[in-house]
Amino acid sequence: MMKRILITGAAGQLGTILRETLKPHAKELRLSDITEITDLGPNETFVQCDIADGAAVKSLVEGCDGVVHLGGISVEKNFDLIEAANLRGVYNLYEAARQHGQPRIIFASSNHTIGYYRQDERLKHTDPFKPDGLYGVSKIFGEAVASLYHDKFGQESALVRIGSCTPKPENWRMLSTWLSPRDFTSLIMAAFTAPRLGCTVVWGQSANDMGWWDNSHAAFLGWVPQDNSQDFAEEIRRTVPRPGPEDSVAKYQGGVFTDEPIHQS
Ligand code: NAI
Ligand code: 15L
Numbered sequence: 001m002m003k004r005i006l007i008t009g010a011a012g013q014l015g016t017i018l019r020e021t022l023k024p025h026a027k028e029l030r031l032s033d034i035t036e037i038t039d040l041g042p043n044e045t046f047v048q049c050d051i052a053d054g055a056a057v058k059s060l061v062e063g064c065d066g067v068v069h070l071g072g073i074s075v076e077k078n079f080d081l082i083e084a085a086n087l088r089g090v091y092n093l094y095e096a097a098r099q100h101g102q103p104r105i106i107f108a109s110s111n112h113t114i115g116y117y118r119q120d121e122r123l124k125h126t127d128p129f130k131p132d133g134l135y136g137v138s139k140i141f142g143e144a145v146a147s148l149y150h151d152k153f154g155q156e157s158a159l160v161r162i163g164s165c166t167p168k169p170e171n172w173r174m175l176s177t178w179l180s181p182r183d184f185t186s187l188i189m190a191a192f193t194a195p196r197l198g199c200t201v202v203w204g205q206s207a208n209d210m211g212w213w214d215n216s217h218a219a220f221l222g223w224v225p226q227d228n229s230q231d232f233a234e235e236i237r238r239t240v241p242r243p244g245p246e247d248s249v250a251k252y253q254g255g256v257f258t259d260e261p262i263h264q265s
Pocket of ligand 2: 075110111162164254255
């Protein structure tokens, strides 16, 4: 059992799920978000914080023995928004961790770091980035900061390139990209408890028959995903119209993010 896990972005979609699933794994969940959370459970505390504020992030991280970093912009937006939350935010977090005992960090990276690969390509974690927008670029920046703080200071991180984490897969693309909340939770705990974590990229995907990404390099973490989108394939075939082969959602791994413009401030 861990003493105190910090979840940034705890008011968001994944934060709300992980508050429940991580509850048994820590004496305290320290929740943080720019948006207030009021429905706190018995082992939860809340600190309202804009992660672009370096001083606030410094005190946020103090006393935590693990960080799940979800906070920030989670879709394509203009550069000013992305710069504050995803560039400054991740730098602030790694600086704060450096000054407060280097708790392991689970960084919620994204498939949009590689979104312009085609869906008929199979990727290793060492393949070059192909971001599909500024959001994807910001996650590459986050991965680079994690790598720097590992090599310079020994900070350990899991860089989880999440596909699509929802209670169940919702469309044809998610038959490849789905990460079940149960598998994300077991991945987080494997990364917190493995004897060595280093700075390891992990594709955030369940054991999907139709997956695109090779996680064999991360087997040493002992994480074995249990869920498979195939269990929902029949339901999706029946209820969701199949996109045409030239639609971005069927062509590129990043799906519709490749259709986004560069948003202006
Ligand atoms: P979300 O948008 O629902 O939650 C993000 C949270 O961050 C929100 O509650 C928001 O208020 C907070 N936030 C935004 N700016 C902030 C700031 N300046 N300071 C503090 N908090 C701030 O996103 P979701 O879906 O929960 O995703 C969580 C993380 O996982 C994000 O970093 C996202 O990029 C990443 N991710 C999620 C995927 C998914 O399938 N849900 C897939 C790939 C990556
Ligand atoms: C992401 O990075 C987003 O945060 C999430 O909202 C989904 O769009 C997901 O990727 C996806 O590609 O399905």
